[in-house]
Amino acid sequence: MKRLIEEARALLRDAGVREAKLDVQRQAGYGEVSTAVAFELSKKSGKDPFSIAKQIVEAVDTSGSRFVSHVEAVKPGYINFHARWDALAEDVIDEAVKAGDRYGALDVGKDQYMLVEHTSVNPNKALHIGHARNTCLGDSLARLLTRAGYRVAVANYVDDSGTQMADILLAFSKLGYGMEPPDGVKFDDYCGRIYTEVNRRIAEDSTLEAERRRISASLEDIGSEFYRLNRSVVDRVLRDQMRTCWRLGARYDVLNRESDVIAFDLWSETFQKLQTMDAVYLAQEGAKKGCWVIKLADHPVLSKEGDEVLVKSDGTTTYVARDIAYACWKLGAVLKDFKYRRWGENPDGSPVYITDVNGEEVLKFGQASSTVNVVDARQKRPQEVVKHALRKLGVDPSRYIHYAYEVVSLSRSDAAKLKVDVQDQQFVHMSGRAGVYINVDPLLDYIAEKAVEGAVKRHPDWPAEKLDEVGEKVAVAALRYFLIKSDPDKMIVFDSEQASDIEGDTGPYIQYAYARASRIIEKAEAEPLPKPYGQNLDDAEKELVKVIGLLPFVFEEAVKILSVKRVASYLRELAVSFNNFYEKCPVLTASHDVKVFRLALVEAFRSALSSAAWVAGIPLVREM
RNA sequence: GGGCCCGUGGCCCAGAAUGGACAGGGCGGCGGCCUCCUAAGCCGUAGGUCGUGGGUUCAAGUCCCACCGGGCCCGCCA
Numbered sequence: 148m149k150r151l152i153e154e155a156r157a158l159l160r161d162a163g164v165r166e167a168k169l170d171v172q173r174q175a176g177y178g179e180v181s182t183a184v185a186f187e188l189s190k191k192s193g194k195d196p197f198s199i200a201k202q203i204v205e206a207v208d209t210s211g212s213r214f215v216s217h218v219e220a221v222k223p224g225y226i227n228f229h230a231r232w233d234a235l236a237e238d239v240i241d242e243a244v245k246a247g248d249r250y251g252a253l254d255v256g257k258d259q260y261m262l263v264e265h266t267s268v269n270p271n272k273a274l275h276i277g278h279a280r281n282t283c284l285g286d287s288l289a290r291l292l293t294r295a296g297y298r299v300a301v302a303n304y305v306d307d308s309g310t311q312m313a314d315i316l317l318a319f320s321k322l323g324y325g326m327e328p329p330d331g332v333k334f335d336d337y338c339g340r341i342y343t344e345v346n347r348r349i350a351e352d353s354t355l356e357a358e359r360r361r362i363s364a365s366l367e368d369i370g371s372e373f374y375r376l377n378r379s380v381v382d383r384v385l386r387d388q389m390r391t392c393w394r395l396g397a398r399y400d401v402l403n404r405e406s407d408v409i410a411f412d413l414w415s416e417t418f419q420k421l422q423t424m425d426a427v428y429l430a431q432e433g434a435k436k437g438c439w440v441i442k443l444a445d446h447p448v449l450s451k452e453g454d455e456v457l458v459k460s461d462g463t464t465t466y467v468a469r470d471i472a473y474a475c476w477k478l479g480a481v482l483k484d485f486k487y488r489r490w491g492e493n494p495d496g497s498p499v500y501i502t503d504v505n506g507e508e509v510l511k512f513g514q515a516s517s518t519v520n521v522v523d524a525r526q527k528r529p530q531e532v533v534k535h536a537l538r539k540l541g542v543d544p545s546r547y548i549h550y551a552y553e554v555v556s557l558s559r560s561d562a563a564k565l566k567v568d569v570q571d572q573q574f575v576h577m578s579g580r581a582g583v584y585i586n587v588d589p590l591l592d593y594i595a596e597k598a599v600e601g602a603v604k605r606h607p608d609w610p611a612e613k614l615d616e617v618g619e620k621v622a623v624a625a626l627r628y629f630l631i632k633s634d635p636d637k638m639i640v641f642d643s644e645q646a647s648d649i650e651g652d653t654g655p656y657i658q659y660a661y662a663r664a665s666r667i668i669e670k671a672e673a674e675p676l677p678k679p680y681g682q683n684l685d686d687a688e689k690e691l692v693k694v695i696g697l698l699p700f701v702f703e704e705a706v707k708i709l710s711v712k713r714v715a716s717y718l719r720e721l722a723v724s725f726n727n728f729y730e731k732c733p734v735l736t737a738s739h740d741v742k743v744f745r746l747a748l749v750e751a752f753r754s755a756l757s758s759a760a761w762v763a764g765i766p767l768v769r770e771m
Numbered sequence: 772g773g774g775c776c777c778g779u780g781g782c783c784c785a786g787a788a789u790g791g792a793c794a795g796g797g798c799g800g801c802g803g804c805c806u807c808c809u810a811a812g813c814c815g816u817a818g819g820u821c822g823u824g825g826g827u828u829c830a831a832g833u834c835c836c837a838c839c840g841g842g843c844c845c846g847c848c849a
Contacts, residue, residue, distance in 0.1 A: 168789080176792095183791060189829080196829080223830085225792065269849080309849060405849095438847055451773055452845050459847040466849045527775060528844055553776070554843080573841085601811060621811085633784065636776055638842065645783070645798080650811055652784080652797040659811050667808050708788050716785060719796080726812060735808050749808095771811075 148239055148696030151214040155180045155228045158215060162206035164188075171697060175686070178219070178227030179235070179693060185224040196224025214238070232689060236748070237680045239696040243751035248761060249294070250754040251698035255706060256297030262477050262515035263289040266392055266399075267304040267522070269311050270384040272339030274391045275584040276630075276641055277523075277555040277577055283630045283764060284552055285521035286397040287711040290762045292519075295706040300400040300512050303392075304473075307381040308406045313363040314345045316376055321358060322348070335387035336586060338380070343582035367463075389491070389499075391587050396623060396764040398493040400500065401512050405469060407485060407502035413472040414464055416481045417540075418457075421471075426539035427457060436460070446535050455532050467529050471536045479514035480542050517546045519709070524551040524636075550709065552635035558642035561585060574640040585643065587626075594622035594647040601649065602771060620766040624654030627764045632715040652719060654765050660722035660729075661756050664749050665769040667734050671746050681744040687728040691748060694724040695755045702762075714762050721759065725752050 152169050159167050159182070167184040185200035192199070200220035207218045216231040243250045265285020268278045285301070293299045318324040318341045328337030349355045365373045385402070392399070408414070418439075421427045427441050437460035443449040457468035464472075475481040486506035491499045500508060522530060530549040538544045555577065557565070562575035565583055569575060577584040598621035599614045606614075629646045633639055649655040681688065698717065705713040734745040760767055 174792085181792090186791070186829080222792065306849070311849070435847065440847095448774060449845095456847050461847080463847090465847070469849095524776070525843060529849095551776090556842090576842095598811085605809065605811085634777090634787095637784090638777075640783090642783090648798080650798090653811085655811055656797095659809085663809065663812080670808060704788085710788085712785085716796095719785090723796085729808080730813050733808070770809075 148235070148693075149699065150238055151228070151230055151235055151696075152180055154212055154214045155182075158207050158209065158212065158218070158228075159184070159203070159226075161208065162203050164203055171693075171700060172227070173697075175690060177221070177225070179230040180228040182226050183224070185220075185226060189224065197222065200224045200226050232684045232692070233680045233682055235696070236684065236688075236692045236744075237678075239692050240680075240747050240751040243695055243698075243754040244747065246758075247754050248757040250758040251702045252294050252296065252758075253699065253702055253706065254296040255703070256292060256295045259297050259516040260514075261289075261292050261297045261299050262302060262512065262518040263292065263299060263521070264302040264304055264403075264477075264518065265289075265521035266388075266397070267306070268388055269306050270381045270388065271311050271315050271342055272384070272579050273333060273335040274388055274587045275577060275579075276587060276590060276646075277584075279395060279587045279626065280552060280555050280630045280639065281521050281523065282392055282395055282397050283627050284550070284635065284711055285519075286395070287627075287631055287714070287762060287764050288519055288521065288550065288709060290764065291702070291706055291709075291711065291714065294702060294758070294762055300515075301398060302401045302403050302512065303389075303399050305381065305385060305402050305404045307377070307404050308366065308409065310359075310363045311342075312366070312377055312381065313359045314342050314349075315380055316362050316366075316373055317355065317359050318345050319376065319380070320362070320373070321355075333387045333390075333588065335384045335391075336588070338384055339579060339584075339586075340582070342579060346580045386491075393494050394591065394623070395587065395627065396766065398495060398497065400497070401487065401510075402490060402499065402501040403473070403485070404502050407504065408469050408473050408476075409464070410504045411483060411485050411502070413476050413481055413483050414468060416483050417472040417475045418468075420475075420480070420540055421457075421536065424539050424541075426536065430454075441532065441536060441539075443532070443535065446531075449528070449531060449535065452528075467532055470529065470533050474518070474533050474537060474547055475540065475542075476513045477515055477518045478537070478542050478546055480537065480540050484509075484511075484513060515546075517548060519548045519550050521550045521552070524553050527551055548709070550635070553638040555630075555639045555641050557583070557585065558640050558645075561641065561643050574638075585641065590643065590646070591619070591622045591626060593643065594625050594649070595619050597647055598622060598625075598649055598655070606770075617768055617771050620768055621649060621655050621658065621771065624658050624765045625649055626654070628654030628657065628715060628718075631711050631763060632719075634712060655771075657718045657722045657756070657760060657765055658767055658771060660725045661753065661760070661767045662769060662771045663729055664725060664753050664756070667749050668746070668753070669769070670735060671742075674743070674746075679740055679744065681741065685728075685732055687724075687731040688745070688748065691724045691728045691752060694721050695751050698755045698759060701759070711763070714759055718756070718759050718763055718765070721752070721756055725756075728752075 167182045169182050172181045185196040188199050189196040204218050204220040209215050214234050216229050219227050266282045289299050289301050315338050328334050365371050427439050430436050430438050430440050438456045439458035440454040440456050443454050485502040487500040487508040487510050488503045488506040489498050490501035534544040556574040559569045562569050567575050595618035599618040602614050701717045
C-alpha cells in the first residue's frame, strides 16, 4: 500500500505537482488513493479546481506504473488514483503474511524508552469497571507503543500510605472483622465491602473518626504494629487486584509504592532543586502560613487559583509533592533511585518487581524518554501542577503526558439494582465509600456465562473446559472493546446489559471473524500459495485487500495521537470487510486458482486482525 | 467566581490531531437469508434542524465567538 502511495506521489511530481497530500481512500468508488491538491492550487491561482485537476491528470503518464492503473479528475476537483489490483493484492498480501501477527509494526520509537503507568488503584478494594477503563486504556497504549518500536516498561503506582488504608485497619483491629474473607469472596473484594461498612459506622459513631485518625498517624511509625499490618493487607489486596488485571490481559514490569517514594527520599533532592530554581517559598502569612508552596503566578491558568502547598506546616509532604518527586524520578531529573525485589510473574512469564528499601535488585526503570500516566480527568489540575514543576526544573514538560480519561458511571437500571435511589437522574456516579460500584470480576463472570450459553448451542459436544476457556476470552474481548472504543474524553454511562452484549459492534464480533477465517484455513487442503494473484477481483476482495493494507497507516496515526480507539475502530472495519468477503466469496469450493488466492487473502486477513487485536488486548480463538 | 470536558436519528456511539466528494455503524422496529467455509453472521427497509445563534472559507459535524443543556475540577485529602 505504501508503494502505491509513493508511486502516485512520483506520478504527480512528474506531472509538475511538487508537494501533494495523498490519502488512502476509505470509501469505495473513489479510487484507492486520492488528493485534494487541486483545491489548494486553485486558492493560489484563482482558477477552477476541477479544470486544474483535469490539467494535472492529463499530464500524468501511468504507462510505466506497476500499481496505478489509471488516474481521473472528479467533480469538484479531486484526483483519484485507481490501483492495479493484481499488483496491489500481491504487495499487501505478501507483506501481511510475511509479518504475521506483528504485521504493521513500526520503528518510530526506535531507541526511545517509554514508561507507561496505569491501573494505580488504591490497595483497599477490588477493581471496579472505572478502574478497568484505566487498565485497558493503559495496557493498550503500552502495547501500541511496543508495536511502534518503543522500549516500554509498565508501572503500577501503589498508594499504600495514607488515610484510605486506615478504614480497613480500623475494621481489623477494633471492629472485630476477621482477616479471612467468607468463602468465595476475594480478599480485595472483602476489603472493599468493609470499607463501605466502616464508613457507614463512622458516620453514625464519631468516636471511630478519632480512632481512624490515630491509626492513620501511627502508620508513619515504621515498624509499628499498624505499619506491619498495613503492609500485609496492602500486599494481599495487591495480589488479588493483579489477578484481575492479568485476567483483563494486562502486564506490568514494576510496582512502585508511594511509601517508597518517601522511604527512598526522592523528595528532598527534588525539594532542594525547586528551592534552587526559586520555584517554591515558605508562606509567611495567610491561610497557608508555615507551608512550603509552589509559585503558580506565572502559570496562565493555575495562577488564578492560588499557589499549591507542597510541604504542610507539620513538615509532611502533600500528595502533589510526592507526585512531583516521582515524576522527576521517571524523567531522570533526580539522581536518587529505588531498589527492587522480585514480587511475582506475569502470565507471559516475565518478572514483576516491586520497590523495596531492603531490595537487592538494582534496575533502571526511571530516566524515561517520555512517560505516559493514565489518570482520570478529575486530576487534570494536580497533573498540571506537576508539569509546571517539571518546567521549572528545566525538564521539557511535553515529556510528561497525562493521558486523561473520563469516569465511568452507572446507568439508571444498574444503579437501581444496587438499591440506589435514582430519582430522575440519568446516571449515577460510582462510589466505593457508598458501596455503589460494579466490580470487574463478577462482570466478566456474567459475560462469560452468557457466552457459554451461546457456545453450548453451537457445540453440544464441547467439554466444559473448552466452553469455559472460550467464554472467558469472549468476556474479556467484550469488556475491553467496550471500554476502549469510546472517546476517552467522554463519560461512559455503563449498563451491564449493553456491555455484556456479544452481538453487533462488540469485541466478540471481531473474534468471530477471526474464528471463521481460521476454520477456512484449517479445512483447506490446498496451501495458501502466494500466486497466482487474482485478476478480476470481486469488490469484496478488493475492499478486504485495501483494509488489510491500511493497518500500518492506522498504527502510525494511532501512535501519533495516542489513540487506542483508532485501533478499535479499525478492527471493526476489518472484521466487517472480512464478513462481507465471507458472504460473497466462497473459498473452499472455488476453482483452484481462485481458491489459492483467496486462501492467501484469508491468511493475510488473519495477520492484520491478530496484530491489531493484540494491541487492543482482544484475545482470539480459532473456533467459538 | 475561574478553568476543563461533552452535546450527531427513539437509545448508544464513529466521523474532531491536518476543514473537502452522499454524516457512517450498532441497539431497538419492520421484512428477508442456514441442502453452501460456524446465522455471535449477512442483506433490505424506516428513522437526521450534526444543542442554538453568529462568524471565517470556494467549502464547516470539523476552525473562531457567544449562548443553552449536562458532567467534572478549584483542601495544610489522596
